[in-house]
Amino acid sequence: MSGAKLLYTDYFAPNPAFPDDPLFRRRFRMRKPLFLRIMEGVEAHDDYFKLTRDCCRQLSFSSKQKCMAALRMLALGTAADAxxxxxxxGESMCLKTTVKFACAVVEEFGPEYLIEPNAQDTKKLLAIGDARGFPGMLGSIDCMHWQWKNCPKGLREMYQGHTxxxxIIPEAVTSHGLWIWHAFFGMSGSHNEINVFQRSPVF
Incomplete structure (x- = not known):
């Protein structure tokens, strides 16, 4: 439980060593209340994230430890052993936890945050854009270059771009309420945004 105690002291104590803003947000790409909401949802969805005892009566890893390990790897591309x-x-435990975390997040939050817009949703998005001075706008689309740290050597030249x-290049459209209603990724870094848009199903 030494890891759980260290995490509590560093991030969750009344006077943590690393406060929510800016250190927590910089290290996990989100504010602490959002992290806690995701952790509670994942813990309620999958018993794997609940604190239990093994056959030797030893406590398992806490949900905070498991969720932090997964988010650190997903948000920053940090290696499992680090x-x-x-x-x-352990490294294998971190990898297993990341897979279970990703599946639990999709299953728990997908119906609310990862759905395609229907006619009613489209009207709502257009009304939001109109109220903000952008009539006819469904959303703001963006692309970014995401480093593929473990890219196979045989594919490296194809995936090298301006760096x-x-x-690889993910493309997404997200509403102000964090609803991701379009996502498209996998294009190699040698493409520019126009090439990505031409291949994107959003159009």
Missing amino acids: VGEMVRM REAT
Whole structure:
């Protein structure tokens, strides 16, 4: 439980060593209340994230440890063994937890945040754009280069773009309420945004 105690002291104590803003947000790409909401949803969805005892009566890793390990890897691309040092978990446990975390998030929050818009949703999005001075706008689309750290050597040249690193390009449209109603990714980093838009199903 040493890892759980360290996390509590560093991030969740009344006077944490690393406060919510800006350190927590910089390290996990979200504010602490959002992290806690996701953790509670994942914990309620999958018993894997609940604190239990094994056959030797030893406590398992806490939900905070598991969720922090997964988010650190997903948000920053940190290696599993480096994350393990922070949360006191083994590399294989960090990898297993990340897969379970991703599945739990999609299953728990997908019906609310990962759905395609219907006719009623489209009207709502157009009304929001109109109220903000952008009539006829459904959303703001954006692309970014995401580093592919473990890109196979045989594919590296194809995925190199304006940087020396191999990258893939995700494209997304998100509402002000964090509803991701369009996502398209996998294009190699050698493409520019116009090439991505031409291949995107959003149009």
